[in-house]
Amino acid sequence: MGKEDEAVGVMKCSWVHGPIIVGGGPSGLAVAACLSDKGIPSLVLEKSDRIASLWQYRSYDRLNLHLPKQFCELPLMSFPKHFPKYPTKHQFISYLESYASNFEIKPKFNQSVLSAEFDSGSGVWRVRTTDTEYISKWLISATGENAEPVIPEISGVEKFHGAVIHTSVYKSGSDFKNQKVLVVGCGNSGMEVSLDLCSHNASPHMVVRNTVHVLPREMCGISTFGIAMSLMKWLPLRIVDKVLLLAAYFSLGNTEQLGLHRPKIGPIELKNATGKTPVLDVGALSRIKSGHIKVMAGVREITRKGAKFIDGQEKEFDSIILATGYKSNVPSWLKNCDLFTEEGMPRTPFPNGWKLGANGLYTVGFTRRGLLGTASDAVKIASDIGEKWRTMKDPRNSCNSQIILRRAC
Numbered sequence: 142m143g144k145e146d147e148a149v150g151v152m153k154c155s156w157v158h159g160p161i162i163v164g165g166g167p168s169g170l171a172v173a174a175c176l177s178d179k180g181i182p183s184l185v186l187e188k189s190d191r192i193a194s195l196w197q198y199r200s201y202d203r204l205n206l207h208l209p210k211q212f213c214e215l216p217l218m219s220f221p222k223h224f225p226k227y228p229t230k231h232q233f234i235s236y237l238e239s240y241a242s243n244f245e246i247k248p249k250f251n252q253s254v255l256s257a258e259f260d261s262g263s264g265v266w267r268v269r270t271t272d273t274e275y276i277s278k279w280l281i282s283a284t285g286e287n288a289e290p291v292i293p294e295i296s297g298v299e300k301f302h303g304a305v306i307h308t309s310v311y312k313s314g315s316d317f318k319n320q321k322v323l324v325v326g327c328g329n330s331g332m333e334v335s336l337d338l339c340s341h342n343a344s345p346h347m348v349v350r351n352t353v354h355v356l357p358r359e360m361c362g363i364s365t366f367g368i369a370m371s372l373m374k375w376l377p378l379r380i381v382d383k384v385l386l387l388a389a390y391f392s393l394g395n396t397e398q399l400g401l402h403r404p405k406i407g408p409i410e411l412k413n414a415t416g417k418t419p420v421l422d423v424g425a426l427s428r429i430k431s432g433h434i435k436v437m438a439g440v441r442e443i444t445r446k447g448a449k450f451i452d453g454q455e456k457e458f459d460s461i462i463l464a465t466g467y468k469s470n471v472p473s474w475l476k477n478c479d480l481f482t483e484e485g486m487p488r489t490p491f492p493n494g495w496k497l498g499a500n501g502l503y504t505v506g507f508t509r510r511g512l513l514g515t516a517s518d519a520v521k522i523a524s525d526i527g528e529k530w531r532t533m534k535d536p537r538n539s540c541n542s543q544i545i546l547r548r549a550c
């Protein structure tokens with residue numbers, strides 16, 4: 142930023158040469174790399190003190206990528222050859238660190254974006270952190286679909302005698318040895334945390350309030366996700382769902398008998414319509430069958446010592462783990478913008494949600510399609526900004542940027 146920084150009171154004002162990217166997770170890094178590949182500089186603002194805070198701070202020790210590595214690579218750089226099919230979270234983090242250094246991406250850390258607003262008078266985005274106002278023609282939201290934990294209101298929870306934590310702070314079952322633990326939620330995290338608790342001699346009781354699709358992670362050694370992707374090239378989605386459900390039945394048996402009721406619509410159709418991800422089983426199902434993980438109906442009320450359930454049962458617990466998912470935080474910082482829903486997702490659905498409106502606003506990683514969606518968005522954004530960039534000589538020196546900076550600060 143250098144010479145174009147101007148101190149105004151305590152708030153610095155800084156013209157950014159290139160787009161501002163909010164968020165230094167996999168999506169922010171991917172789009173910064175694609176821009177850099179086209180010779181376009183960018184500024185990544187990250188609220189944490191390191192890249193990929195979700196993976197570094199808010200994930201459990203036993204986490205591996207849920208999908209095979211070929212579906213999780215960022216653009217322009219493959220995973221190292223020696224990585225296993227499902228890299229561990231530590232391997233994924235080391236890949237992201239090499240990725241950032243390879244493309245010379247140096248995010249500004251501890252820069253939580255508090256607000257971002259389009260200034261229609263000057264035709265620029267004004268992005269504020271606690272100490273600086275950054276100004277650019279382009280704003281790229283890369284804060285993720287999983288920015289904040291969802292903490293549901295559960296009647297009586299304040300009375301509970303033990304620990305109540307969200308999976309974002311769960312590290313390992315070793316902290317819950319020999320405990321009776323209530324796990325609220327049965328998505329991928331709920332299932333995996335319950336499995337982890339079993340491995341540490343704890344006794345998990347998993348609350349399954351809604352319907353859920355459980356699929357085997359692999360079928361005959363081939364990833365279920367990979368099979369679904371291939372079939373979708375040739376067959377209508379509903380048929381693909383039927384094939385998956387039939388294969389799941391043969392490989393896992395009837396999950397209804399275990400208290401895991403399937404939704405009426407198929408797994409891929411449901412994912413596309415609502416974003417609800419099917420559970421890819423990594424071993425929890427056999428622990429449910431063996432009785433090590435108990436499936437419980439919805440919670441009616443938490444008591445001082447445990448919980449009362451909607452089917453009339455009452456049990457005592459030592460701890461409660463909320464595997465209740467995450468949500469986007471875009472509505473908290475993107476001001477006066479109706480291009481996002483109240484849930485913080487782009488109103489324009491996939492595959493066109495990467496560019497919103499005509500004011501230089503982009504989103505990466507809001508596709509409900511994981512890292513594959515991130516890669517696709519990043520490439521499209523860089524190509525779109527690249528075209529505009531080529532038509533500008535040197536935006537830093539343009540008289541326009543100097544005027545805007547003076548006017549805006």
Ligand SMILES: Cc1cc2nc3c(=O)[nH]c(=O)nc-3n(C[C@H](O)[C@H](O)[C@H](O)COP(=O)(O)OP(=O)(O)OC[C@H]3O[C@@H](n4cnc5c(N)ncnc54)[C@H](O)[C@@H]3O)c2cc1C
Nearest residue numbers: 164166167168188194206207208253254284285506511512
């Ligand atoms: C347990 C778990 C396992 C997963 N496994 C897979 C998998 O195997 N394959 C797959 O494709 N996907 C997986 N996902 C989905 C996964 O979240 C994403 O694919 C990936 O992390 C998305 O990257 P992102 O950069 O979009 O979001 P994030 O990883 O959430 O990164 C967003 C970044 O933005 C920062 N940020 C947020 N708000 C602000 C702000 N206001 N100002 C500045 N910075 C901000 C955050 O600190 C964070 O570093 C998994 C998710 C979870 C929770």
